[in-house]
Structure formats: structure tokens, C-alpha cells
Amino acid sequence: MSQEMNYSAIVARAWSDPNFRESLIRDGQTTLKQLGISLGEGVIVKVVEDTESIVHLVIPRRPIDISDDDIRAIINGNPEIMKITPNQVCTGPLSDKIC
Template sequence: MNDQAKQYQQLINKCWADEAFKQRLLANPAKTLKDEGGEVPEGIRIQVVENTAEVLNLVIPIRPTELSDEGLGGVSGGIVGGGMVCPTDRRPGVRG
């Protein structure tokens, strides 16, 4: 796992453990991240959303401009074995 993925997981873990922190992050993401020692580049707006039992947010990343079609296949996420991985799917053997 790379450093960015580790930082992201730590942020998620803190949201799960600390409801007040999660609410601050939802209300004011840039300030909350800066308060945690994160860097938010000038001119970048951060939007934080939360998945619930009734709502699953799907984020469409910016399309890379430097990759071939073959390269794009290697960076796409959320697809395992031809099916979408849903974090609320609790069937045995399905990870999400």
C-alpha cells in the first residue's frame, strides 16, 4: 500500500472512530485536513461525501491524458472479476 493509500485509510479509520471529527470533515474538508497536517493545494476544492445504507457514491476520476487505452485498464478501480465491488455487499466471499 502506498503512502497516499495509507493516509486515506487512516483518515477513514478516524472518521469511523470519532463522529465529531467526521462531522468536521464533512462540513469543512480543507480546514480539517490542514488541521490534521495535510496539504491542500491552492485553488483546489475538496468535497467529502459519506456512503450510507441507502446511498452509494460513485466517484469518476479525471481521465489521464498520458495513458494509452491499455494503460487505462490498469488504473481503473472497483472492478474485480468483471463485476462492481460494492462496499455494502455482504455476501460470503465478496469483499468490499
């Protein structure tokens, strides 16, 4: 991504502007480009909307620096290996304090 995406501003605009929301859902790539947000070659944007009865869980791509042993530790409840929030994946010691 060539520009920092202000995720909060995009979501707030989608909440307040039904035409923008529909445009974002229909063709997120073009809509973001119109905002000056250029994504890399070959990157596909898929915009979905949660409702009262449908919630989407986004699985982030696996960080290249996380081992299978680290993943097993995370599954077993060790929060110091990695913390995942909707906007970022933090890895390393004490990741819950830096994320």
C-alpha cells in the same frame, strides 16, 4: 498535495470519532489542513459519506496519457489498457498486474 494522505487512517478516524467525521464532512479542506495535509492552491475538497441506501461513485480525472482508442478498448473489456481502483488509475500494458 504536499504530504502523502493516509486515506485509511482518515477513514478509520471518521468511523470512530463522530465529531471528526462531522468536521470532515462540513469542511474537509480545513480539517485536512489541521492534520497537516496541504492541498494545492485552488483545490477544493468535497467529503461525502456512503450510507446503506446511498453509494457515491467517484469518477477520477482522465489521465493525460490515455487515448480515445484506449478508452474504447477499456469499454470493450480490455483490462490490459487501464485498471481503476478507488485510490489510483493505472495505465499501460498489464496494468492489472501493477495496480
